Amino acid sequence: MQMGNAMYPPAAAMKRYPMERYSDPGLALFDLATHYVVECPKCAGKALVKPKEEGHKLVCTACFHTEMPGHWYGAATAYVSVKCRECHHPMQRSTPWNGLWKKLAMRCEQCGDECEYEAHITRHAQHGGRMTDAVYGLPLWLQAEFREELFWAFHYEHLEILEHYIAAKHRERGIAPRNTIKKNSAMLSRLPAFITRAGNREALLKLIKELSVK
Numbered sequence: 001m002q003m004g005n006a007m008y009p010p011a012a013a014m015k016r017y018p019m020e021r022y023s024d025p026g027l028a029l030f031d032l033a034t035h036y037v038v039e040c041p042k043c044a045g046k047a048l049v050k051p052k053e054e055g056h057k058l059v060c061t062a063c064f065h066t067e068m069p070g071h072w073y074g075a076a077t078a079y080v081s082v083k084c085r086e087c088h089h090p091m092q093r094s095t096p097w098n099g100l101w102k103k104l105a106m107r108c109e110q111c112g113d114e115c116e117y118e119a120h121i122t123r124h125a126q127h128g129g130r131m132t133d134a135v136y137g138l139p140l141w142l143q144a145e146f147r148e149e150l151f152w153a154f155h156y157e158h159l160e161i162l163e164h165y166i167a168a169k170h171r172e173r174g175i176a177p178r179n180t181i182k183k184n185s186a187m188l189s190r191l192p193a194f195i196t197r198a199g200n201r202e203a204l205l206k207l208i209k210e211l212s213v214k
């Protein structure tokens with residue numbers, strides 16, 4: 001899905017706002033999760049995860065590796081909760097998932113029956129302490145530790161939105177003030193406290209500048 005202009009103001013339009021004000025365009029984080037800048041799985045260089053008609057495609061800007069979705073590089077948990085096929089004894093098991101198999105071997109403690117059962121896979125947003133994209137589970141390119149917190153952005157436009165927000169001294173929320181649903185789901189109203197803390201403003205803006213040229 002492409003970003004519609006209605007919900008995504010172009011950078012040029014945002015620059016018209018004086019830095020003292022910031023009018024939240026009402027973006028939910030979901031609206032931003034259309035594409036990503038990630039670490040290439042082959043060379044660890046900068047790769048782009050671009051939206052395609054049917055899903056996404058990864059293209060590395062350094063080694064030109066391309067990859068269609070399929071393999072999950074991130075962290076995930078496989079979970080089975082079933083009744084034994086022989087004796088109906090309830091069984092549960094959860095284990096880290098490696099991105100390949102979908103079935104989990106189970107042994108019934110009551111009757112000793114052994115069988116593989118279909119697992120539910122939960123994909124995690126973080127892997128090894130780093131934020132990952134939702135398609136491949138690769139580390140986001142634009143992230144850094146900040147005073148024991150993790151600062152991250154899906155892509156450069158996301159970074160720019162955060163920069164404008166943090167730079168603003170007075171924040172106005174919502175272009176349509178009566179749209180309370182949109183207000184509540186807005187990404188900016190749910191930012192972690194360290195991003196909105198006034199005392200972090202200068203240091204965060206410096207970090208964003210560094211990331212923006214990465």
Ligand SMILES: [Zn+2]
Binds near residue numbers: 040041043062
């Ligand atoms: Zn690469």
Ligand SMILES: [Zn+2]
Binds near residue numbers: 084087088089110
């Ligand atoms: Zn059994």
